[in-house]
Amino acid sequence: MSETLDKTAIRDAATVIVVRDRTTTPSILMGQRGASAAFMPSKYVFPGGAVDAGDDNIALGADLSALDAERLSQDSTRAAPALATAAIRELWEETGQILGTPSVWDDAPVDWRGFAQRGHRPNASGLNFMFRAVTPQGNPRRFDARFFMVDADHLITDPDDFSEAEDELSHLHWVPLKDARMLDLPFITEVVLAELSAVLQNGAPPASVPFFRNDDEAHLVTRLGGRSPLDF
Template sequence: MDKTAIRDAATIIVLRDRATNPRILMGQRGAKAAFMPNKFVFPGGAIDAGDAGIALATPIADPCAERLADQSTLPANALAAAAIRELWEETGQILGTAADWPDAPQGWRGFARTGHRPSPDGLQFVFRAVTPKGLPRRFDARFFLVDADALASDPDDFTHAEDELRDLQWIPLSQARDFDLPFITQVVLAEIAARVDDPAPPDTVPFFRNDDEAHLVAQLGGANPLR
């Protein structure tokens, strides 16, 4: 695989105690990670080949489904499924509906053993960004926001997490930018902080395209690209 090629990816921001003391779930990447070592990040990763074939428990609601399709050929359900899978793999948290899933494909069998099927209920598509040139790996990442109340698991139980992220914790939104963060994570945090009091989906979704020359920022679901 060409590691310089842009891969589709999904990232999930879990927000807890929105109305009282907003906190977000983050973890630290390992020192030997090829991409963004030692950085604190949200759970997320590249889309797997099988994610498009995952039958979600419920459809993705509009306007998020429409905006996921804007300037993209990837099925919206693949992006949502990847976000849910990465959340499970990296934190052990479950975003799903209680149901048997006897025919779960490889990569989802641990999730299925919890007695759930993946559900996008509560997921909001809030941001999209392409990794700039010059980094060892590049991604076209879609960022989803979900309230911790939508989790079907104990938000403080990380015992089922894989070891890709360490020091998993709920970080106060007001303190998150004191951590060692990738630049784009800082930008996304500013977007979340600006609308933490509004639980509705955003009017438009910022898209940091990082084009070679113009570095355009588009608004998905909104007006023409902004320079």
């Protein structure tokens, strides 16, 4: 496959890092991909996946912060609300957990009907954009993934109830952050965990967001700027 074709195969994606008890003994929600999965088989990952075409058409019940929307728009052709929508949808599908705001949503698309039946629209106000990475060349599937952090307090569902989850991830559980590296993790997840630890320690949004481009031999890392005193 030529380099041009390889780049066109990259799909936008969104991932959610849900953090529980972040000021005391933080833990994060993770699950294990199936052994036969084409992408990252058997690895422990955060909930997430590719942006669907329909994600561009979903009206959020509450928007991202201006800071996060600005950072998401840098060097990107995908609208920030669609990325946030995909993150919330993937969290719902893979864990049964809802980031929502009360709303009547009678015309919800098929993928969102279970979510809407609980009386909510997706709520992006608690999401904090903290990392971006492109899957390295040579992988069977490539994604331009945006990683969002959100406090578990923003969930409107029981954080220990995964009964509504689909079967894409198994062994869903809250992993103490200090123990997460003992799991079988993708390399990029280990990098994200280091960044997450720094963000939690600082107690404020990062001054800039790391972007691992993986589009040349140097594996170029840039940072998406902007800073704000906003709490998260």
